Amino acid sequence: MTWTIGEAVRRLLQLELDEARLGEPAAGGSAAGSDSLGNLGHPAAGGSAAGAGSAPLSAGADGLLAGDPQRTLTGVAVSFAASLDALERAGDVGANLLVAHEGLYFSHQADAAWTAASEAAQAKRRRIEASGIAVCRWHDGPHRLRPDVITAGLVRRLGWEDAVIRTLPEATIIRLPEPLSAAAAAELAKRRLGASGVRAAGDLAHPCRTVAVTVGYRGGGELAARLYEEHGAELLLAGEGPEWEAPEYVRDAVRLGRRIALLYVGHAASEQPGMELAAERIGRLLPGVPVHFLNERDGIQII
């Protein structure tokens, strides 16, 4: 089957709707309509309607950020960051669509005003245009699937998929068959995720059974307190979060007698395995299209 880039992007944006529909009571045929975007509470279901088909090419943070939706798709490369490195490697494997979890211009907002004034951002824009490779962000979609594909990828990479006891929208609760100290979990995370170091707080020696796993920037204080206090987490493993929130919470909680710990494994390290899982999903969504996962080195190293 031959796809255009625009059709492939719409297929990704549609996945979430399809899954939501599977979980709903049948409501009279329910052919896919663009109005279902609104029903699912997308923050902004706008976007260009260029190319064939009437469905929009963006929904929330997701969708086509660069490139011509009418071109024939030659292959898809999937990465965590929409970096120039990933773009070049996409070209090397013959893909003309890069699907990345993060945006192009160093900001969650695709249209942050400062990036329009940045020389480096504008030079990157010119490189992308010259490459002829289209870029699609796929961030909200995989996070909204149940279970969250990004978190599921991290849990799988850590080897804990058989120990899941609860799947929340923002975190997965693990009950380990054998207790593990936070220090040992940090070594496991470094080994499995290829992280050069981990930021750690709290009681690193206590043998933990209940672990909360979350990804990206979900390591803030409010969620952390809920995972420790309501879900009994002894260890929270997250991507990153503001250092004055959860780490300070953990330090004081330990002083108050709680035996808890926190590991920040890094944003990219926490979400890249999920994009590998997302790539498998994309392969099933786009039959006949070569899909390549790009295992990137983290842009950050700990020294």
Added chain:
Amino acid sequence: MTWTIGEAVRRLLQLELDEARLGEPAAGGSAAGSDSLGNLGHPAAGGSAAGAGSAPLSAGADGLLAGDPQRTLTGVAVSFAASLDALERAGDVGANLLVAHEGLYFSHQADAAWTAASEAAQAKRRRIEASGIAVCRWHDGPHRLRPDVITAGLVRRLGWEDAVIRTLPEATIIRLPEPLSAAAAAELAKRRLGASGVRAAGDLAHPCRTVAVTVGYRGGGELAARLYEEHGAELLLAGEGPEWEAPEYVRDAVRLGRRIALLYVGHAASEQPGMELAAERIGRLLPGVPVHFLNERDGIQII
């Protein structure tokens, strides 16, 4: 001279107004009036007026967070975090006022709803009440002084105070007499700041002469791009920032041929030296009062 806790807190909140007045043309006597708070653009100049004196006990994020303003001040302890550890050490040195840069309940907002529901936050609140030690946050004040006391403390600790070429509100630009690689700067930062590790991005080998130093959570993409592009920074040393912004900017900029680097030394590591400088300032503001700086171990370690 004997002070009450309330008088000491007001003296801190007043410092910024006094310094601003020094820099203004004389405007008819200008006795300190609480209305000047509004003139300086404080985000919220409210707060309790309990105790002697009519000036408020809080301004923006700053001011008395716990304790009785009418009690006689026995001594001041100064720290980065308002942790239980700092509180206990304040008591050990005979201080009944802890002046901390960060807030009590793991959030920039003093009244974040989730902290009211958190067992650990409430247990901390009870400990503080039982201790009889008052807590004053001093965050916005030292950041608004010119130069920013918190940044100045970090520059001094790094030994770069004689190499300052420009002082911006959010960063200080250094022109090093001898070039230094980012890798070497990371070692210097670890040694001088006691950090167990540093998150690094970009070209770590390039000898840098122009360094931008900033503190706390100022390591975001927008400021970083400005420091590299408008101020010619080759190296940016910051506390922390979201990993998908400045680190990804730096990675792509290096790919575009810029020889730049980024170091995140940690939020506490970047701001603790500034609170040491702030403690010296507090000592001069409160003659006769013992002022102790608490050099705390960072709540985060890199493993």
